[in-house]
Amino acid sequence: MGLCTALALAASLFPVARARGTTMVRMSLEQLSQASSVIVRGHVVSAESHWNAAHTRIMTYTMVAVDQAMKGSPGATVVVQQLGGTVGNRHVYVPGSARLEPQASYLLFLEPAESSRYVVVGMEQGAYRITRDTKTGREIVIQPTGEFHVGAAAGVTMEGMPLSQFQPGLSRAIEAPVVIPAGTSLPLVIESVESDGVGRLQVLARTTHDIFPSAKSVVPAGSAVAGAAQLVVGVWKIRWAEVMVRGTEIPIRATSEEPHAPNGADPLRGRQLVVRVR
Amino acid sequence: MLQGRKKYGRRLGLMAAGCAAILCALLAFAYNPEQDRVNGAAVPTHWENNAVTWNLDPTLGKNVSTTGGPSVQALLTAAFSSWQNAQLTLNGAATTVDQLTITLGQVSSTLPANADAADCLNVIGFTDSVKSDFPTGTIAFTQISTVTPPPGPPTPYTCTAPPTARTCTLNSCLADADIEFNPAQNFSTASPPPTNDFSVQSIATHEIGHMLGLDHSGLANAVMYPFGDTGLTTQSNLSTDDAAGIAFLYPVKNFSSITGALSGTVTQGGAGIFEAHVLAIDAGTGDVVADGITAPDGTYSIAGLPPASYNVLVLPLAGVYDHTNFNGWECGYNINCAPVPGPVNYTGTFH
Numbered sequence: 242m243g244l245c246t247a248l249a250l251a252a253s254l255f256p257v258a259r260a261r262g263t264t265m266v267r268m269s270l271e272q273l274s275q276a277s278s279v280i281v282r283g284h285v286v287s288a289e290s291h292w293n294a295a296h297t298r299i300m301t302y303t304m305v306a307v308d309q310a311m312k313g314s315p316g317a318t319v320v321v322q323q324l325g326g327t328v329g330n331r332h333v334y335v336p337g338s339a340r341l342e343p344q345a346s347y348l349l350f351l352e353p354a355e356s357s358r359y360v361v362v363g364m365e366q367g368a369y370r371i372t373r374d375t376k377t378g379r380e381i382v383i384q385p386t387g388e389f390h391v392g393a394a395a396g397v398t399m400e401g402m403p404l405s406q407f408q409p410g411l412s413r414a415i416e417a418p419v420v421i422p423a424g425t426s427l428p429l430v431i432e433s434v435e436s437d438g439v440g441r442l443q444v445l446a447r448t449t450h451d452i453f454p455s456a457k458s459v460v461p462a463g464s465a466v467a468g469a470a471q472l473v474v475g476v477w478k479i480r481w482a483e484v485m486v487r488g489t490e491i492p493i494r495a496t497s498e499e500p501h502a503p504n505g506a507d508p509l510r511g512r513q514l515v516v517r518v519r
Numbered sequence: 520m521l522q523g524r525k526k527y528g529r530r531l532g533l534m535a536a537g538c539a540a541i542l543c544a545l546l547a548f549a550y551n552p553e554q555d556r557v558n559g560a561a562v563p564t565h566w567e568n569n570a571v572t573w574n575l576d577p578t579l580g581k582n583v584s585t586t587g588g589p590s591v592q593a594l595l596t597a598a599f600s601s602w603q604n605a606q607l608t609l610n611g612a613a614t615t616v617d618q619l620t621i622t623l624g625q626v627s628s629t630l631p632a633n634a635d636a637a638d639c640l641n642v643i644g645f646t647d648s649v650k651s652d653f654p655t656g657t658i659a660f661t662q663i664s665t666v667t668p669p670p671g672p673p674t675p676y677t678c679t680a681p682p683t684a685r686t687c688t689l690n691s692c693l694a695d696a697d698i699e700f701n702p703a704q705n706f707s708t709a710s711p712p713p714t715n716d717f718s719v720q721s722i723a724t725h726e727i728g729h730m731l732g733l734d735h736s737g738l739a740n741a742v743m744y745p746f747g748d749t750g751l752t753t754q755s756n757l758s759t760d761d762a763a764g765i766a767f768l769y770p771v772k773n774f775s776s777i778t779g780a781l782s783g784t785v786t787q788g789g790a791g792i793f794e795a796h797v798l799a800i801d802a803g804t805g806d807v808v809a810d811g812i813t814a815p816d817g818t819y820s821i822a823g824l825p826p827a828s829y830n831v832l833v834l835p836l837a838g839v840y841d842h843t844n845f846n847g848w849e850c851g852y853n854i855n856c857a858p859v860p861g862p863v864n865y866t867g868t869f870h
Binding site: 264265266267268272276292296297298299322324325330331332333334335336337338352354355360361362363364366367426449450451459461462463513 | 553555581582631633634635636637638650651652653654655656657658659660661662663664665666667668669674676679694701703704705715725726729734735745746747748
């Protein structure tokens with residue numbers, strides 16, 4: 242198998258498979274990269290689990306020392322937040338979530354959570370374990386295996402892909418342009434508007450759903466969508482101009498119309514609509 | 520990059536005598552039970568007395584459509600029923616292999632909207648409002664809460680709704696399980712669902728498997744396979760892998776005598792291979808029937824198999840490969856492919 246093929250398969254094994262079970266959408270390396278605000282190579286330095294203030298959830302906060310930032314500008318450390326963990330004899334677990342082992346190294350695809358913390362994109366899909374081949378000394382990147390890590394690690398480690406061969410593909414995925422094809426539907430909620438003159442508004446909306454326009458693109462829920470509205474005979478005609486995905490501006494062409502509510506102080510705010518990209 | 524040819528074409532006849540030993544072997548399972556570590560050992564977790572009560576918050580967002588389909592409650596009830604009556608075809612007859620008592624408790628919009636690990640109310644909901652509960656790509660999740668009693672007499676654990684003290688008499692008990700559907704995905708109760716919607720029943724059947732104690736399976740034809748897609752026809756029938764898994768956790772009394780088991784050790788250079796996939800493939804039909812994972816010492820056990828002759832194929836859990844690298848086994852990962860009848864040898868390249 243050629244390198245390119247291997248790289249493509251690294252994040253998308255068996256793309257033709259149609260599965261029954263459903264916890265998560267299988268994400269390509271490009272999609273993982275686009276959905277991430279930060280991609281780092283790092284190692285786990287500490288983890289703590291505790292009940293939340295309402296005593297309804299156990300949360301685990303894992304501190305990861307950043308050895309290399311491949312996307313975004315994290316600090317020297319990032320804190321990964323996960324639902325679940327162990328406190329006393331109570332164990333909480335979400336199948337499919339990444340298991341970040343003490344001292345272990347990972348390539349982590351991260352998106353923002355509360356209080357400057359992060360969550361792993363795509364659950365376990367966004368945590369690639371990095372190990373060192375004891376025979377060759379080379380660093381190996383291993384597909385996320387999440388829930389299968391139970392029990393003491395012993396015996397022979399399964400082979401993965403040398404990190405040096407994986408990284409070029411990752412770099413290409415990070416740098417690949419994000420394309421939202423014509424025909425893509427974007428469900429939006431208008432978050433705010435700002436006057437741009439008489440009968441004119443600058444409109445900011447956010448996507449309400451995770452959108453997967455193609456196998457190589459994703460628009461995560463909450464992505465900002467900007468447009469300009471003009472009031473014409475009692476109707477707001479909105480031209481949508483761009484989508485912002487984790488800091489990347491993606492130009493789009495789309496229009497929509499919303500009726501004007503004459504007595505509304507904030508004429509479009511809160512409206513929910515579906516915009517179709519041309 | 521390791522390249523080597525591995526040939527695993529052993530034809531194994533099932534021997535019922537192997538069953539007793541299999542049931543004692545922990546950690547290396549086909550179908551993957553959720554496990555806790557107890558005194559250094561991994562043990563599967565169960566609902567006590569084989570009984571579980573579920574509750575439904577019927578509040579639905581605009582992202583859940585019931586147009587052209589039954590109610591959400593009806594679909595969830597059907598999904599629970601499929602697990603409650605898991606069947607294997609044994610000697611040509613459909614045979615129930617598990618025993619579970621599943622009860623619908625409350626149907627109320629006053630139930631906790633967000634996953635709550637302490638209340639011991641098993642709630643299925645569609646309006647979890649914590650955005651970080653759903654990283655991009657998440658369709659739904661199940662939060663499992665378990666209790667492992669300390670050594671000695673059973674020690675009570677607390678539940679908050681209502682405040683009660685319960686006791687776990689097993690090595691590991693399921694205490695709470697909540698299923699949350701992602702409000703940022705579209706769902707439908709129709710069958711098949713619209714192109715851009717996920718099937719409520721497919722997803723519910725998968726998540727209920729978690730609620731009952733099963734983790735993900737490596738087989739794409741299993742309900743417990745972790746990945747899904749929109750627009751798929753509802754798949755509510757359990758695979759053999761699923762049925763064997765739930766029966767392993769909640770077996771009928773004669774489970775070990777009416778089904779068979781495979782066991783062995785995967786080695787490379789004399790050392791046991793940890794976390795290798797072990798596939799049991801029906802030697803007659805070519806169907807991949809069950810999937811197991813090896814223990815740290817390389818041993819594996821696959822219990823609950825219908826009596827038949829099987830080939831065993833071993834694959835790396837985390838390797839980089841695709842189905843074109845192997846001939847004859849890919850139906851385990853691609854439910855659209857045609858099985859290869861009468862396969863004996865499987866060859867492939869590991870990278």
